[in-house]
Every structure is written in C-alpha cells, then in structure tokens.
Amino acid sequence: MSEAREFKYIGQRTIRPDGYDKVTGRANYGADLSLPGMIWGKILRSPHAHANIKNIDLSKAQAHPDVLAIATYQDFPHVQSEAFQAGEVPTDIIDLARNVLADDKVLYHGHAIAAIAARSESAAQDALSLIEVEYEVLPPVMDVADAMKPEAAVLHNNMFTQGLAEPADKASNIASRMELKKGDVAAGFALADLVVERDFYTPTVHQGYIEPHATTVRFEENGQAMVWCSTQGHFDVRASTAKLLNMPLGKLKVVASEIGGGFGGKTTVYLEPVALILSRKSGKPVKMVMTRDEVFRASGPGSATRSHVKIGAMKDGTITAMQASLCFEAGAFKGSPMGPGCMTVFTPYDVENMYIEGYDVVVNKPKVAAYRAPGAPQAEFAAEMVINEIASKLGIDPIELRLRNAAKEGTQTVYGPKLKRVGLVECLEAAKNSPQYQSALKANQGRGLAAGFWFNIGGLSSVTINMNPDGSGTILEGSPDIGGSRASMQMMAAEELGIPIDQLKPLVADTEHVAYNATTGGSRTTFATGMAVIEAAQDVVRQLKERAAAVWNITAEQVDWADGVAINTTGDDRLTVAEICKDAEKTGGQIAGTGNINARGAGPSFAVHLCDVEVDPDTGKVDVIRYTAIQDAGKAIHPSYVEGQYQGGAAQGIGWALNEEYIYNKDGIMENAGFLDYRIPLASDLPMIETVIIEIPNSFHPFGVRGVGETGIVPPLAAVATAVSEAIGVVMTDLPCSPPRVLAAIHGKS
C-alpha cells in the first residue's frame, strides 16, 4: 500500500447502485418471494424458560385438513446418530439442531418445539394449538452470575467446562473459560499510585434489525433444494442447513434476498432448515416469516455480561496494570462472544501488564448471536469506564490520559500480533481538536469520552468480473450488502480497471453463481471481498493487456497499463478497455476475471467518541445533546457510507447505553418483546451525529481499507454512561442508563 497513490474513483460520494430498487420498493426482501403452490409454516414455541418435554402429541394437528407437514427434532435423525456425533464439529451442529427444534428440553421462552406447514398462514397458526406438549417445568437460570453458582440448575447435563487447568468433574453452566495475559499484573499494580476497580453489568439487547427473519424454500423430488432468505451469509446458511438436513452442498442453492438489517443477527439459521423439512415432507414450497415477538424471543440477541475491571496508574497517568474478569451469557447454548471480548477489552492501551479471564456461560435465554463487534462493546465499556474514573481521580484530561497510554504501531497486543500502523492517536488528537470538545457544558449536562477497538477480519471471498463487448461489466460477489458494500466493490473495481463507476454493476450472486464467500460480518466485506474484487480486476487487466499485445503483435510484457488504457511501449498505439472488449472476439473470446482469496491480516481500527448529555433530574431521562464519532477508516472508499456506519454504530450504542434491555419476569418470560416496550432510539431521540473520518492506511489492503462497520458501536456505552455519570455525579456501572436507574442513582447519591 503506497500512501501516495492518487485515487480517481475511490473516495467519491457516488450514487449507490441499489438505491433505486430500495426507494421504489422493487428490492425483494426475505418475505418477498412467493412460489407457485407455496404453503406456510409456523412454529410452536415454548411458553416456559426451562422445562423438560415429557411428550409431544401431534395426532390432532396431523388430522387437521389444512395441515400438510409437521417438523420436530426427530426430523434430524442423522444428527442423533453415533456416526455423526463422532464426526467433525458435531457439538455445534447438534446445538444448532436443538436450537432450531428443541430435543427433549426447552431452554428459553420462545424455544421452537415443532413446526406446522398448512395451506394458509392462519391455518398453520391455528393448528399450532392442536399440538399437545407435556412439560416438566424447571427453575429458570436468568443471570450469568446465578448461572455460575455451584448450586445453579444446570441446563445441559452433558456440558463440562472447557479451558480449566484440570478437567471439570461435573456438569456446569460454564461452557468454557479463557485467559489472556502479558507481563505481570501484580508487579504492575504494585507500581501504581492509584488503582480503580469496579463491577459492571450490561443487559441482553437485540440488534433491532427492522426486517424479521423470513425464508421461502423448495425441496425438489430429485433431492435438489432452494432456499431464499434474508441473511448476512448465504454460503454459511448453505453449509449449516446442508449439515442439518444431511444434504450434499451441491444440492442446496441458497439465494440471499435483499436484507433489512442484520448487525450480526443474521449469521445463523432459524427458519431455513425447518422450512426445508416441511417442504420435503409436503412436496410443496414453504414460506416462513417470524413475527417481531418471535424475533425478540427466539432469534439471537447480544450477550448480557457481568464484568470486573481493575486498572492501576501512576500519578502522571502511566497505566501500570490492567485486569479484567468478563462473564458473558451465551443464552441457551454455549458460544458467547467472550473470546473477542477478552481480546479487545484493553487493546486501545499499550500497557505492559495485563490479565484477562473470560467465561462463556449458558442461561435460559435465547442463544446469543453476533451483534456488531461482538463482545467488544460490553468488555470495553467496563474498561473505558474505569479509565475515565482514573482520569477524573488523577485530574488528567481523559484524552491526555489515553494519549499517554495509546496503542500504536509496534504495540504488542494481548492476543498475539503486534499492531502495525494504526490511528488511535490521530483519533484522540481529532477529538481534542473537535468543536464539541472545545464547547462548554451547562447545568445537568455531562460529557463522556471513550475509545474503542475492533479487529475487522479478513477471510474467504470469491469474485468474478464479466466484461461486456462495450467495455462495461458485472462484478459478481457473494457478500450480502448490509452497509453499502456494493458501492464499494463498484468503486474499487472501477479504480483498478480505470473505467467509470457506472460501467460496472455489482451483484450479490447466489451460492451457485460465484464461489464461496464467508459471511458478511466482522467488517470483512469491504476489506476482504474488496481485495477479491481488486484481484479479479487485476486478472481482467492482465487479460486486457494480453489481448492488446495480440492486436499489436507484441508480448504482454511490452504493454503498459494506465487509467483504463493499454499502452504499446514499442510504439504509439493505445487501446481502451471498451476497444479491447469490442474486439475481444478476434483475440480469443470475451473476458472474465476471477479473484479467490483467503484475505490475510485484518484491519485493526480504533474510534473515539464524544458524548454530551443532559439529564432531567426530576425524571432521570437522558437526552444526548451532542455527539461526535471519530474513527480510523484506513481508507474511506465511499465517505458517505463510512459516515453512515459511524452514525449507525453510535446510534445503536446510545440505545444500548440508555434504554435497550430484555426485561424478564421471575419465570423467565420476556415482558417487552416489541418495539414499543423495547425501545431503540428513534431519529427524534438523537441529535445529528457528527463524524470525523481518520485515514491511516491499513498495510494489509492494497487501498488501505480497514473496515468501518463495527468499531463505532464500541465506544458509545462508556461515552454515554460517563456523560451521565458526570452530569449526575454518580458512576453508572450498570446499563442501561434508563430513567428509573438514573433516578435511583440520583436519589442514592442525595
């Protein structure tokens, strides 16, 4: 990556290629496909948070004239077979099967038990009541702290804690423990002039994507099947669904519909395998669409956490030791983002001594899914709150404190690699110079600042670019576009090919029309799929040069390439992309290029957010009155979408900090499974979020791209909670800072 490269298209604010389809309503989302002869599927869900299933009687439902098929866990016979369980990664698939349709136990309120396909949606819904389930209700385990107690009811009597020094001798709700360390924290704390430690809590929250899970599937007589669904990764839907249904990959085609939000929550399967079973049994296409209530109760929310963070610093602000214990709720099955939580919690800091332990713990809530920078917001919330408290107690400006300890090129991360060049210092400097940071606050107002880190991963991407005889082309990628990535791909290909952006049409192809692409997540798409686009474009350019060489009767090495033009270095000839493609039939057929990669490296990025709030001391209501999001994009391919990601991350983080939480009653029943009671921020709740794009090129990407989607949700939890704390004079350690909790804090203080 040369920083000096001047871009022609990258960095422009172009029209998004999918815009018209979306504003006209032509774009087809998960529920928008209907097929001839299609029937409807509905799911019977558990009314209990924790219960053994003693018996399921399907006979009455089966007798219903409109019911054409019923699915239960018994329709995964191979998953239960010894051979399968002895095979590769069986546990994950068994858990997935048991989450999709409960085996002999329901593990959360809303857990799927059986599915019915009927001639109409209402008939399917009505017939659910004909299924008779006999339960043995068990005590629900609803909090990570309770779940970890030795006396807690155990969800899975075959689950033994992994990662302990000695093998566990009895079943536990703790799925695993991990530990990361560098240096010697005891020695570090000994050097400290000030040590602050606190407990923190973050609630179960939902990604709040507007589009519910929806799918239409067709299982065909010859064993072929098609799945249409709203997903962040249709290739991985294919992989897991094929495993659940014991199908060869090549028999299953998955088409990603347009997606109405995912934020990590659409990276697994709920309806798809069930719908396929119903379709296989009924011989008809089946459509299934979740209600909002089902989305809340039975998709994958973000983990609730309890953390303890302890940080020591010298008077001059030098941090000497950082220690954390992070307990993540996984929901009903193991697999919280505890790992990335541990890896990110202290990464903004270049500190010698660190010790982090993490616990992945099952509770009677829906199995968590990824949620934007999974694990990092919860973990870094705790760390940043303590950092701010240290700054306050030492009387050091929080930016200065962070600058003194900031991670930078060469910093040894606690999880492995040394950082290459990163932009945290530049973000902190930008925060210091921001109009917001210079502005004064009034009564009942407070200001919070926090840093945040996320990896931005690479991985597998495949891209094909097909050229047309007029020099235009299509870009086939396999990464569902959840944040404007089609525009990014278009711009990167245009840059590399040297042709105008509107000559290239980016398409998210199905699993049959492009080779494997990993799920859109980890902010990998513009980084990794972008690299595959660049490679495919380079493959096209290589061929264009060969074709020009053939026209000129010279070697390809004698052809230069600049700005979409082949240059004959042995003469004055020039050929444009359009000219070469037009005559491609004379030089060997039309041109297509491919790029297939497993992207090395990552795009580590940092953000710094500034939040000003005003607290109503009478009601405890918090208004965010000004907010600035500053983040290192590496290189902002399309600045408007980068800004949109910063703003979206901030908005979701503000919601998490201020209002959002799953509210359960004592029986483990969720009481606010709707957008009226689970309150995500509305436009009217927020000020215009100001953004600053920092561009410190990522050495792993040819254009310097980092990935921008996730880092922005990491700082808000601490930035907002610190601002509230400053406004009311009490450290807010538990989220959300909702009016009741803020009011209680104010009253507790007074």
Add this chain to the structure above:
Amino acid sequence: MSEAREFKYIGQRTIRPDGYDKVTGRANYGADLSLPGMIWGKILRSPHAHANIKNIDLSKAQAHPDVLAIATYQDFPHVQSEAFQAGEVPTDIIDLARNVLADDKVLYHGHAIAAIAARSESAAQDALSLIEVEYEVLPPVMDVADAMKPEAAVLHNNMFTQGLAEPADKASNIASRMELKKGDVAAGFALADLVVERDFYTPTVHQGYIEPHATTVRFEENGQAMVWCSTQGHFDVRASTAKLLNMPLGKLKVVASEIGGGFGGKTTVYLEPVALILSRKSGKPVKMVMTRDEVFRASGPGSATRSHVKIGAMKDGTITAMQASLCFEAGAFKGSPMGPGCMTVFTPYDVENMYIEGYDVVVNKPKVAAYRAPGAPQAEFAAEMVINEIASKLGIDPIELRLRNAAKEGTQTVYGPKLKRVGLVECLEAAKNSPQYQSALKANQGRGLAAGFWFNIGGLSSVTINMNPDGSGTILEGSPDIGGSRASMQMMAAEELGIPIDQLKPLVADTEHVAYNATTGGSRTTFATGMAVIEAAQDVVRQLKERAAAVWNITAEQVDWADGVAINTTGDDRLTVAEICKDAEKTGGQIAGTGNINARGAGPSFAVHLCDVEVDPDTGKVDVIRYTAIQDAGKAIHPSYVEGQYQGGAAQGIGWALNEEYIYNKDGIMENAGFLDYRIPLASDLPMIETVIIEIPNSFHPFGVRGVGETGIVPPLAAVATAVSEAIGVVMTDLPCSPPRVLAAIHGKS
C-alpha cells in the same frame, strides 16, 4: 484430439439435469414470469400484405382508461437519425426496427404497426380496435420468381441489388446476388455422358416450436432494464434490443427462460423491444405473449425457394460438373439464408467443377429467420433429387454413385477450406449395410436416399466453473439449452475434472452472471461452449494442482493429474478434488475457473437418410413406413440426445417434405395460421425413426465433437420426395408432397 482417448463419462446415457424441472412443470418458460404491478401488451397487426400507411390515429386508444402506453415506430427516434444511419451496421438495425414496428409501410399480413399496454390482457386486446390506421393498399408480391421480375412491385424503394458486377441503377426486390465457383463447369458438362437439370420449389415453412414467443420486461427509473424471454440467445437479444432502444449494454439484463423449442426461430427479437418501450412509457413491468396465429404470421419462418440444378456425369457415375441457381425468399426484409444454401448445396460431393449463384429476394411475407441448418435443406433438396435421378438414369445404386463422388478428407470445398477428416463415406457404408436398405418394398411403396451436409460452427463462448468446499461445483454457461446441452456440459466438465457427473450442476446464466456467449444455433453449443467448458475445467485443474503443490510444498510442475486426483511425483501423496476444495481456504480461497473462447474451426458433418414410403393412389396420402437416419456426430457426448436430434431433424424434414406450407390467398393473406391447418407431423404420423451414430472425431475439438442438431434436417426433403417419386413413378420437384400435389402428379402421369 487423440482417437485413442478412453472416456469415463463421455458417451454415457445419463439422467438429464433439467429433466425433473420439466416433467414436474417447475421449469419456467417465456410466459411464466409475472412481476408485481405488471401490465399486458398487445400488438396491432396489418390486415394487408402490402400497403402504405397514410396515417395512424392513436387518440381514441390513448383515451381508453385502461391503456397505459402505446408504442409505434416513432419510439425509435435515434434509429431514424442521420448519425445512427451513418454508423455501424445501420441497415440491419433499421430493418429490425421496421420489422418490430412498421414505419410508413406494412410489408406482410401480420406486420406489427403499434402496441398497446393496458391493465389486463383483454383490455389491451380490445383497445387495439381503437387505433385507426389509414392504408393505401399495394399489390402483394408473394413468390420469389414474381418478385425478381423487372415489372414487380418493389417493396423497398431504397434497396438496390448488392453483389452485381456493376452497381444496380434502380431499386429491386433482389437484395443481393452471390456466386461461388471452382473449376470450369462448361468443360465439366462437356465431359458428361448424362446431364440432368430441373427446377425445384420449396414452400415457406415454420419451425413449429410449441412455445410461442413470450416476454416479461421491466424498464426501471434509473435506466436499467430487465428482459425475461424465450430465446436461443439472450446475449444477442441484449445486443439488438439495446441498439433499438439506444441503451448501453450494461444497463440491460436479459434472462433466458426455459425454451419450448426454437430451431432457429428464436434467434431474433419481436416482442422484447416493444415491451420495453411500453414499460418505459408506463413505468410498469409489461408482459407480452404471442398467439399461435401471431407466431405464424409474424415471427420468422423458413425461406421458400425456387432453384435450378444441373448436374453432369459420366456413365461410370463420375460427376463432372454441378451447377445451381438458388433463389431464396427473405420475406419482407433482406437476409435469407441464401449464403449457406449456396455453400452447402454441393458440399457432399468431391467434384472438380462447380458453379453456384444465389439470390436473396424480398417478398410480402414475414421476414424469414433461421430454421435448423438454414438454407441447406432447400438447396440440398434440389441437388440430391438430381443426383438420385442421375443414379436412376445411369442404373447405378444411389449409394454407389455417392460413394464414387463423396466428399472426404482433403476435398476442396467451394466456399473455402479443404475438409479435414469427415464421415460421409462411413455414413454411406452404414446406409448400405442397414437393415432398411436390405429390405424389400411392396406395391405403391418407394425408397429414397439422400445425403446432407452442415457446417456446425464455432464462435464465442464463455464459461465459469465455481467449485464448492465439498468438491462439487456449478458450471455457468450462457448458451440456452435447446437440445440437452446442459447434460453435455456436465459430462464434459466431469470428464476433464475426473469427478462424478452428479457433482456438477450446469446452469444457463443470464447476461450478467457469465460473459458473452453467441446464440445457440449453427449446432455450435456442444462444440464451442463445450470447448469453453473444457477450458474452464482445465483452468480449475491447473489451480487444483497449484493448491496441491502448496500443500505438499513442491512446485505445480511436480504435480501430476489423473482421474480427479492430484499426484505428488516426488512422493506418494494423493489429493482428490474434494480434499483440495475442502482445504482451499488454507491455500488461498475457494477455486473458480473460466474459459473464454472464440472457437476456431467447425464441425463439418454429413448425414445419410433412408426413407420408405407407401402412397395411397386414391387419395395421394403418403405414409412414411420406415426411416433410418445415419449421421457423423464426431463424438456423441450423450448418445440419447444425439439420437433425439437425429430423430427430430428427420421428423421436421418429413413434415417439410410431406405437408407443411404457408398457404396464401391472392391478396397475400395467410389462410392456415394454426396447427390444425398447418400440419406438422404428429407422433402417430411417423414410424420410430431408426438411428445410426457414426463417430469420426472432429480435429477441431478436444473430444472430437462435431455438433449434431442441424445436419439431420437436410437429407429428409430429398429422401422423402425421392421415395414418393419412386412410388408413383413421377419426379416430385415441388414440395410439399401433399395429397393434392401427389394426386395431381399421379393423374398427370396417367
């Protein structure tokens, strides 16, 4: 091409990959796509064969509440512009525009004048009567001989005969003349002991595809458009439609539906540009479906011809000279298959002296389209009838006469190249040895034999093969499958990759998901697209070897490949395709290969057909009682489909010989525009057609493929007419040999 290659998959009779979709009705044909908000288009057609349009009054139609758009020729403004007309190939596009919607003149009964889009199909149909057209009726020119007379009414007053020794000085119905010659026919005829010459006539016939033309289109606000249609070549639909609508190629996506027959007739556009204009004007998706009546009157039938053939031979059967004059009807606009007619007429013969002239002539009939081996059946009919008459008059067996003069390796064709190894002699020997040829005939029966030749062209094909992590894959090709080519592609890729056939899924991709493919026609698909498949598979194998080399830490050159297995030549290691694909993420991402070619050469092939008929002397009805089709396939990839092509070609040729013809009244009105009156052969009309596959490898194709779809329609016309002639003792020079004409021949004789 090594003849010794042993095939593992090629040559098997596998299950066709599209079979289930077709027998279950799941396959979607031209009329099967409906879109939200879709409206219907219908076309107003000329009631006259030849007339000037004095005025079109759209006002009443426009006022109809259900009418949302009207299209006329005025909607092609750029086609009329001077700039466009000065550009590249303007005439063809102007003719196409004027065929799609008439300008100031209607040129055949059924010629499109205007199109209406309305909220329902019936409203569109009803509103057509509100369009008021004022005509000046002109005398129709309905026969090629009449059209060529100096006094004939002229269809196009700006059309001057091309190809004359001196430029034409006045407009004519003769669009062009061409001439092919070798040696000196005068000298050749001087050597002859016997010269036979005759005039021949073949009628206008239709391909008779069961599925009418149908399309659904959507023109979008941002200038993008989508066309779904039944076509043999969606890339060429894109090219011509984009030109007619003045759109960039990259804005127009064309999807080929499943196709219910084409036979050459679905290689151009009728409805698609009109529907797009209606969609652009109305802002809604538009569907248009032709009735059978419209298909007959206004799609592209096969040329009627009048020919004169003169052949001289010595007593021993050596042919000394061959001469032909071939007059082809082009229909309303220039462009009959006169060229291939001239090129093929005598190609089965290795004769020193040949002279052929051809005329392309416009008449007041629908513009002809390609029809299976376009031009060859009509031309070779005339030649083969004369050859058979010579055999009869010289008392030489018609097979022996042909063997004495048969084209073979090294024969100089009249149109250019020398033949490489071909299979005519082998076909003739097979005919001689066939059970049918050994069998005896009874009273009122006759036997006819004829040879036939077709080129089987190459051209542009692009293919992508995407591998899956389990070692299965998809083959993306862009050639609509009109004869089982998906199976061929699947088998060729399996052969090259060394993996089972059912591991590969062949897909006909739309214009955006694969690079340019020429239209399925000329029997090019299995030959040329097959070569692109093989190249793409070789590209995959190359990468598989590289990946295996990476695993083994050796160079790709140290890896051998055999039967789907990579072999470490420096050790004992082996890796299968599935193993390499499974671990592809560790070696650089998943694997995709491309093959983009302009296939060199062709697959010249010969056929010999044997026909036995019985004639009812009282009614003139002819029954085909036995039929054998013998043809050189080069290499039969899937023998069942090869046989099916032989049988289909024979069946269509028998229909052409016995019953099919456009019947016009004196005003040029077609009187039999339906399958009851235009009688194609039914299953009950035909015996089981026996087939013999000859396999003489084509040196241009790695597996030896020639192409098998078209040659089989060339011999039947002469084989059947000769059999009828033999049965009744009168040479039948005019087709069809329908009962009235056969009866007249019998009565003329007696």
